Amino acid sequence: MDRFDTLIIGGGPAGLIAAIRASSLGQSTAILEKNASLGEKLLLSGKGRCNFTNGEDDINAFISRYGENGKFLYSAFSKFGPRETMVFFANIGVAMVEERGRRIFPKEGGSQKVLDRLLLECKKNGVKIFRSTPVKSLKVKNGHIDYIITGNDEVTAAKYIIATGGKSYPRTGSTGDGYRFAQQAGHTITELYPALVPIRTAETWPKLASGCNLRNVRLHVFLDGKEVAERFGEMEFTNFGVSGPIVMELSSHVPDWKGELIFSLDLKPSLTHEILTERVKREIEKLKGQGRFFRVVRTLVPKEMVRLMLELGDIPHDKPVEYISDEEIAEFVSLMKDIRMTVNGLWGFNNAVVTRGGVSLKEIDPATMKSKLCDNLYFAGEVLDLNGPSGGFNLQVCWSTGYIAGSVND
Ligand SMILES: Cc1cc2nc3c(=O)[nH]c(=O)nc-3n(C[C@H](O)[C@H](O)[C@H](O)COP(=O)(O)OP(=O)(O)OC[C@H]3O[C@@H](n4cnc5c(N)ncnc54)[C@H](O)[C@@H]3O)c2cc1C
Structure with missing residues (x-):
């Protein structure tokens, strides 16, 4: 049975940045991804150009774009918000341009470049990536995950991050598995709707x-x-x-x-x-x-x-x-x-850019993304009950919550 400090379920944008952050802090880190390749939805984003954040400088205005639930993001944004995200991408070699509506895109190379650079960082930091490895279920006992079960194995870790995305565009791998995992750990899932559809x-x-x-x-x-x-x-x-x-x-x-x-x-x-x-x-x-x-x-x-x-x-x-x-x-x-x-x-969800609803924010600590119900479980990305309009707001949720979930807090 493999054992890691940090184990991330899902290799989309939220999972990738969480892995980069955790590994950069010296954690032995692995990503379990059910597809043969990572970041399939990221590759589609912005019609392949990847509108990865927004240039709105006023954090209050930025957060207001997520509606009522946006206030959950204040803490994460104060540590790793849109500005820090842009610095992060600049540092890993993604130059950027601002376009209409303050949308930020890579200057060249589009989504593929963003994905390549994230994967390169994972590689540099020694993140272990298990492709074609669907997680089937979590083994939870007394508010603690003992291990998780994949198609053919069991894997243990000190800390688990669910970054499985929502239910939208299921052909990219986001089939809503994370909601089931969250429920296994006792979490509430708010009503799910297709959004940006x-x-x-x-x-x-x-x-x-x-x-x-x-x-x-x-x-x-x-x-x-x-x-x-x-x-x-x-x-x-x-x-x-x-x-x-x-x-x-x-x-x-x-x-x-x-x-x-x-x-x-x-x-x-x-x-x-x-x-x-x-x-x-x-x-x-x-x-x-x-x-x-x-x-x-x-x-x-x-x-x-x-x-x-x-x-x-x-x-x-x-x-x-x-x-x-x-x-x-x-x-x-x-x-x-x-x-x-x-x-x-x-x-339906087949044509929705994002999912509205998700793991209830009431049961998650906004400063760490840690579950309030399960002591070694964290969440990041679209699986959370957070969604914004188009313009780079949805990927920003992934970068901020992923980075925070990958940080070492205790
Ligand atoms: C067509 C389209 C265009 C978009 N354009 C933009 C844009 O320009 N800007 C923007 O901000 N947002 C955009 N979005 C939204 C954005 O892409 C998503 O919000 C973002 O990809 C969510 O990231 P995530 O890491 O949370 O989940 P995902 O990207 O969905 O990744 C989750 C990963 O987890 C894996 N997984 C799921 N279940 C399991 C399991 N059981 N075991 C192992 N792995 C599992 C999946 O295969 C997937 O690789 C777009 C979305 C779509 C569909």
């Missing part, structure tokens, strides 16, 4: 514009008729509803909104009804004597959306523009400012 609509017409990407639009969210949120930015239509950055971000809140949920899409949020009406009239004027209505629409929305707008509106596509009445123009303007969709649920 496309949204389904009751209406089937979004498929008419599937793949159409809209920029600078505003989505208003109405719960039982009362506006509860709004977002400005990019979204897209899919075969089953809507997706894109503002939709994905709203998806994390959808489970909290119990009741009839309506999205109202404003295609031209910077234009008032009056100004937009003038604009439509100008386009009509230009086409008088030679144009049909669809050509007006073509000047107002992306071409992939023309068919959808004609379907939703009442004006026949081939109506000569000179016959379009003021009432028809007013109706079309109202449509452009208020396209309504009924939210019918979220896509």
Whole structure:
């Protein structure tokens, strides 16, 4: 039976940084990873470019992006926050650039470079990596893990870190095993939802514009008729509803909104009804004597959306523009400012960037990531009940909690 000072279950970003930290402190350290290779999800992150943190300098503002549970991170961030993360990556040879929304990416090499550098650090520090080694269960007795069982062996350690990720994108290896392990140690798992995920609509017409990407639009969210949120930015239509950055971000809140949920899409949020009406009239004027209505629409929305707008509106596509009445123009303007969709649920975990919910934070010491129920158990990464919006916030949870979990505290 192998024995280590620190044993980490899961070789994703949280597990890797925990291993680097523990080994750098002289701990004999091992990672048990069920896949044949490590960091599969990390490789997908940021579409392969790895938006590994965010440049927001105000820690309070940073933490507010995680909602209520964010305050759990104050302690970890005070020791190893976004700044320290950037210094860490610079020191291991990952130069970085800041982009729109203060997203931080590697300057070159993308996710593969981040992964390669983390693995190189593990190698330098003598971290033992067991690939294709799924952990099956923990043997817990009187608030203490005696050993863990893998496919073909038992392994013991002074300290165990669960870094198995959440349930999202299970094809990367994150199949939710860590929740089961946590429960074996007596932990509570809060309700799990897919987050940062496309949204389904009751209406089937979004498929008419599937793949159409809209920029600078505003989505208003109405719960039982009362506006509860709004977002400005990019979204897209899919075969089953809507997706894109503002939709994905709203998806994390959808489970909290119990009741009839309506999205109202404003295609031209910077234009008032009056100004937009003038604009439509100008386009009509230009086409008088030679144009049909669809050509007006073509000047107002992306071409992939023309068919959808004609379907939703009442004006026949081939109506000569000179016959379009003021009432028809007013109706079309109202449509452009208020396209309504009924939210019918979220896509599942297969398509979710992160999991909302996880190991209850009440049962973990925020200064050490140590279980309050099991004296040699720690947690790091997405398995925790922490999730943020896109922009580097989710990987930052992994770096901070992984680093702290890998530290020697007692
Ligand atoms: C498509 C996509 C794009 C993303 N882009 C970004 C981005 O740009 N920026 C950002 O901040 N976040 C991004 N995220 C989120 C981010 O990738 C995750 O939050 C992060 O990978 C979680 O890290 P983790 O180490 O906690 O878990 P994971 O990365 O899920 O790693 C867990 C590891 O544990 C292993 N494991 C699981 N069970 C067992 C077991 N029983 N035994 C042994 N090993 C096990 C898994 O195989 C896996 O290797 C993205 C996610 C996705 C899906």
